Amino acid sequence: MSAQYSEYKFVDALWDDATANALSPVERLVYRSNILGSDQRITNTGGGNTSAKIMETDPLTGEKVEVLWVKGSGGDLRTSKVENFSSLYQDKLIGLQKIYADTTPNGPKTAIEDEMVNMYPHSTFNLNPRPSSIDTPLHSFIGAKHVDHMHPIAFIALAACKNSEALTREIYGDELAYLPWQRPGFDLGLKMQAIYQTNKKARGINMGQHGLINWADDDKECYQLTLDLIEKAGRFIETKDRGADTFGGQKYGKLDEDTARRLTIELLPFLRGQVSQQTRFIGTVHRTDEALEFINSNDAKRLAEIGTSCPDHFLRTKIKPLYVEWDPTTGDVDSLKELIVSSLEQYRADYREYYEACKHDNSPAMRDPNPTVILIPGLGMIAFGKNKSESRVTAEFYNCAIGVMRGAEAIDEYIGLPRQEAFDIEYWLLEEAKLQRMPKEQEFARKVVVVVGAGSGIGKETAIRFATEGAHIVCADLDEEAARTTATEIASKFGKGIGVAGTGISSCGMAIGCRMDITDSASIEACYNEVIYAYGGIDVVALTAGIFLAPTANGEFSTKQMELVFKINAIGPYLIGHTAKPIFEAQGAHLKSAVVITTSVNGVVSKKGSVAYDSSKAATNHVVRELAVELAPFARVNAVAPATVVKGSLMFPRDRVIASLSKYDIAFSEDEDTEALRLKLAEFYAQRTLTKEPITPEDQANAIFFMASDKASKTTGQVINVDGGLYEAFLR
Structure with a gap:
């Protein structure tokens, strides 16, 4: 044929x-x-x-x-x-x-x-x-x-x-x-x-x-x-297409992309917090012309209430989406938030009524009554799921449903599944058995982690550590190329896709590369906004970036040097936490968040030739305590204090390593590569500790992971030493 x-x-x-x-x-x-x-x-x-x-x-x-x-x-x-x-x-x-x-x-x-x-x-x-x-x-x-x-x-x-x-x-x-x-x-x-x-x-x-x-x-x-x-x-439907009258014509005008993006970013953490009151979700913004044509139309609310028809669509999108009847031309996000709260209350009540009316004696317990698809005129579709992949597929499925409704309404009248049939699919015992057989979710599978300084060293290992537990990773670094490289490596290793911040594409995978200058509030906010648009919010910020400047030949530090070190090591951590505060507040206290800052045991140990670094880290320690107060109860703030982490560290460039090896009379050859020289220096430093083992970026990553995890859920305002046991840094 x-x-x-x-x-x-x-x-x-x-x-x-x-x-x-x-x-x-x-x-x-x-x-x-x-x-x-x-x-x-x-x-x-x-x-x-x-x-x-x-x-x-x-x-x-x-x-x-x-x-x-x-x-x-x-x-x-x-x-x-x-x-x-x-x-x-x-x-x-x-x-x-x-x-x-x-x-x-x-x-x-x-x-x-x-x-x-x-x-x-x-x-x-x-x-x-x-x-x-x-x-x-x-x-x-x-x-x-x-x-x-x-x-x-x-x-x-x-x-x-x-x-x-x-x-x-x-x-x-x-x-x-x-x-x-x-x-x-x-x-x-x-x-x-x-x-x-x-x-x-x-x-x-x-x-x-x-x-x-x-x-x-x-x-x-x-x-x-x-x-x-x-x-x-398709050709039959095309002959019946209603053109501008599709879905009853447009009720609301289309917002320009910049305005829609700004309003969406302003809304998303709040919206994520509202739908995550029972289970934490990851979001996807879906803003195609086809979706907006439907969502902005006169018939959108009526058709949304009918729900989807194909059971494959329905299993992702629930019995129906939530349609929020908001006029986008007002640009009033506060009124939109009020509408969302009341609309969600009604949606949950409708879902409970649906469950009670349709359940059988052996039906599984009622699942999360919050919607997975939310339609907002002007802004588009926002879909939620247990991870980025699921929320993206949910958006894809409802976009398919929009295409179905468009065709059905063109040639006849769209109908959905009877409620009892829909319930029997959603709560099918075979489907429930399949859900029960699924492996337990990883601890960070539903969380978004921003690792600042992820281009190398401790930051890179920290990003990888969180990724092994299923987190959605944002690799932020002053060196944007290095950040993207780490994100690419994570995506390749874990096979879940990569996005690049700044593209405006929220269909990213589990990893994003993003430029961030921690001394610049605007740069921090820009990166956070990319994260919000990609995933819906932020759960953890881990700051590993810092700077060490050596004194001049006579052992002096200039005012300019002191200002730069304090700006990066002390003011930067404050800006990182303070800029995240409104995001954490919008998500709500029930979505517990965490900030973990890398300081140094040098913050409590005085030594010659390191006054700028040591005193800045002492300031950082107190910034941690101040942020813990400022961000409570929305986020915990703690610190991990390493000592002489040499392996893979940009704070130990080749010339500094060679200078240190010479200072301590450690034999080396100029022909040795930088990592080999770093290893020699790390072994020397290890002998000054109680454990006699080099301190590695992996050690710090594990500690940062622990402080951000639920295992440390009652700990805030603390500085934990990960230094191999330097008794000079013991608390006095």
């Missing part, structure tokens, strides 16, 4: 024969899945599934058997590999129909449907560990060799129409059958099997309020059919 369209407008045709022909049958399935999943107009992240029935050699009998390869539970088509697919004996899956028939004499029951899912592992081929999805019977019971089940925006618009069945006949004739909404499972698979066996003209099914499923006996033909069916829906 050749493609129906020579050119596509609503999908991307990506199949390449040369690539496909070099692959095995299973690899061709993965290839088909990847190119379908790469186009978000075809299916959303983690959504949809594909399958192929392939003849394989049975490892037990050596005979050829038919095996269903189908995308497994929790996979994503765009990124899937062979290991993300389940493999099951096709004859054993078909054999389960007798078990199902024997247990459902009076028709399908939810309990039996769920029990059947537990039978799929008994059909596993070749000990494949990938769990099967609930859609497995849909793919197995349709007799064709290849099946695609997608969630295309254009097609869901048709599926979510009030008169979807009639429209399906009008657009596709006998090519597509129609099934009203039914939760995926064994019974739905049987209904699809009946259509496949009795309706020979049908090549697919409109799954009402859900999506599209279609089939063919050739994989390329199945792929092309998927594209053609979606394209036909």
